[in-house]
Amino acid sequence: MAVTINDVAKEAGVSITTVSRVINGNYPVKQETRQRVEEAIKKLNFQPNPIARSLVCRRTNSIGIVVPSITNMYFTEVVDGIEKYARNNSYDIFLNITNGDAKAEINAVNKFIERYVDGIIVVDPQTENMLSGFYDEIVNTVPVVFVNGYHQEIDLSFVISNEENGFKNALKHLNKTGHKNIIFVRGESSYSYDLKENIYRKFIKNIGSREYILTVNAGNSIEVVENTKKSIINISSEIKLGEDFTALIACNDLMATGALNACLELGIKVPDEFSIIGFDNIILSQMTTPKLSTVDQNMKKLGEKSAEMLFNYIESGYEADKVLINTKLILRESCRI
Amino acid sequence: MAVTINDVAKEAGVSITTVSRVINGNYPVKQETRQRVEEAIKKLNFQPNPIARSLVCRRTNSIGIVVPSITNMYFTEVVDGIEKYARNNSYDIFLNITNGDAKAEINAVNKFIERYVDGIIVVDPQTENMLSGFYDEIVNTVPVVFVNGYHQEIDLSFVISNEENGFKNALKHLNKTGHKNIIFVRGESSYSYDLKENIYRKFIKNIGSREYILTVNAGNSIEVVENTKKSIINISSEIKLGEDFTALIACNDLMATGALNACLELGIKVPDEFSIIGFDNIILSQMTTPKLSTVDQNMKKLGEKSAEMLFNYIESGYEADKVLINTKLILRESCRI
DNA sequence: TTGAAAGCGCTAACAA
């Protein structure tokens, strides 16, 4: 049996109220008494029971993280950022993986609320849950911060990476280094893919060159690497890579890696004959040969920032807010410099 | 304010005890009464407060996972396996990332115990904590299962992948497909590297060929890819890759990827001129060109199995046990078949 | 500056 506040009170010859006071330091206690209590605490190696505390205070010193997947390096880094920040503030973390299922996301959030978590971070929330208004009442109960995902006209708190900006810069760089005809690779359905496609379209129109949009399956899972590779090899008979089109920009690094693999197989030299730029800057992008140029989303910072916001809400109350995190073009070896 | 058992009792016109009984179904309740209570529960949308429950039952329906890192794809898959299994059994998960720090590991475990978690899984525990006897008393308080890590003569519960077996098979395959002189790549210090080195040494002696052991820095982090690449390029002036040595076996897929990158840069054709086999079967191994042959550790299964064991302990009491998970040689494109 | 006592929401003896 663990030692309780009662044991400490007896040992120190005071009431449990007094012990509680020295633990929390929220009421005056005579210096001498405090010392006696502190000694008793040390002697008995007393740790206040957080469960009992939570029951009365409605505070658990824990937060919940909801994330679509954890085998995806992208999310993993966000979680890592959150975890570090939370631990530094001595918060514990509940983790729930939804596999991108909207129902599972709702269940996760509800379970967290039941558990009295002090706050919730949802990474890449399902768009349908954003639109259904599910979260609108939730935030009256417990603060919630979202990391990326659909946020147009949604009056909730977000940390969002400035994808527009990064993507535009990548495109500009490609153009500046002599590329005119640029292939765009995207996955099937996602707010972020649409966003990038729009930018791509406008840009291509602007410089008066040819569009080529390649849509591949399974945008965010491992398979997308292989899928992209095959797609590119397929179209390589139709359009001349390195001549008709001399560059490619992808919606994420997995797709870019697939493109790189295709070039390797087709004997097209990157970056001499063909340039490739990815997006995200997951660690994979440093492991390829040549190393991928990409746009850094700074996932760790996304995580840290979301945690920081959440803790502010926990302390000072919730208020919808959107924070934009800058992205940065990282030039490595897969494109001209 | 959330609805409590009291509200339900009033609504149904019974005592809270009766409500508790129908919730838990552990004592007889008249059919008719039960129905009334159930209706009240539904009507008020009552959810029992798990905190109050935990306080009296000393059970939280949660487990703690301690893991060195989460940006490492290897651990990530183990955690994923645990999470799935736990969620299927409607357990929630606390996650703690130690960054391989022994003190942090101890803190994590202690915090979990304070929180009354029902069980703990420690992935790749720090050897010094295993040896110091820290866990010996812990397991009297709460069941703990370890995934891999140092386990010689340690009388605790482990799920261990059979690395010996898988590594030996890889070596045999290399030899069977005509390779005699095989390079061995390892990281600096780890039980698992030593184990593999011993097997390698014996094997090489047995077939009467030349040893070549390459030790690279930062065994388990991203940098090891680049470090390995550089090391291989370095030694390539000293020993002729593809002639003196025609194959390479690495302690993990990151190192193998580095080796692959080196070959790419040196213009050595894999697998035509040089064979490479990695270890672990992280998803990266499917993303390289050529795809890596490797030894599957089945991390997901390691995770699932450890969760399964833990739940058994939670139900039926703890008892030290070691479970071996088989590894499997996966032949892809980076070695002769 | 201190203590007694109520209560957080629930479970489980015990009694009826």
Place this chain on the structure above:
DNA sequence: TTGTTAGCGCTTTCAA
């Protein structure tokens, strides 16, 4: 089959 009651370990009024 049901209800009364005493906790679980803590915080926080209220009174002294």
